[in-house]
Amino acid sequence: MTGSSQILLVLTNFPNDTSARELAEMLVDRRLAACINILQGCTSVYRWQGLTETASEVPVLIKTTRQRYEAVEQAIKSLHPYELPEIIAVPVDNGLSAYLQWIAHETTETDT
Structure with a gap:
């Protein structure tokens, strides 16, 4: 069993729902992630190459x-x-032990 210190929450943003779903399905199919949440769109404000930019993005957990x-x-x-x-x-x-065990189980490579 993997302890909670081995579990990660990876955050990213995609420019649209379609690309976020493509990533999510690929990661789960390949057992690289146990679960992915695609959230409602948000507005991101950031500095890029010396300019303040604003973009609509889709957060992915x-x-x-x-x-x-x-x-x-x-x-x-x-x-x-x-x-x-x-x-x-x-x-x-920290987290619900059974849920953290499930993440570890679902991201374990198998021969099937």
Whole structure:
């Protein structure tokens, strides 16, 4: 069993729901993530190349493990249209034990 310190919440934003869903389905199908939440759109304000920018984006919350993080990061980068996509991994220090075990189980590679 993987302890809670091995579980990560990975945050990213996509420019639209279609690209967010494409990422989510790919990550779950490949067992790189146990669950992905695609949230309602938001407005992001940020500085990019010396200018203040505003964009409509779709927040994505990815539940995975440290073991699978590198593959998740590579998948996001390969599908993301941005030159520099937001990818932030936050360790999960606490949570419902059964749920954290489920994340670990669902992101374990299998032969089936």
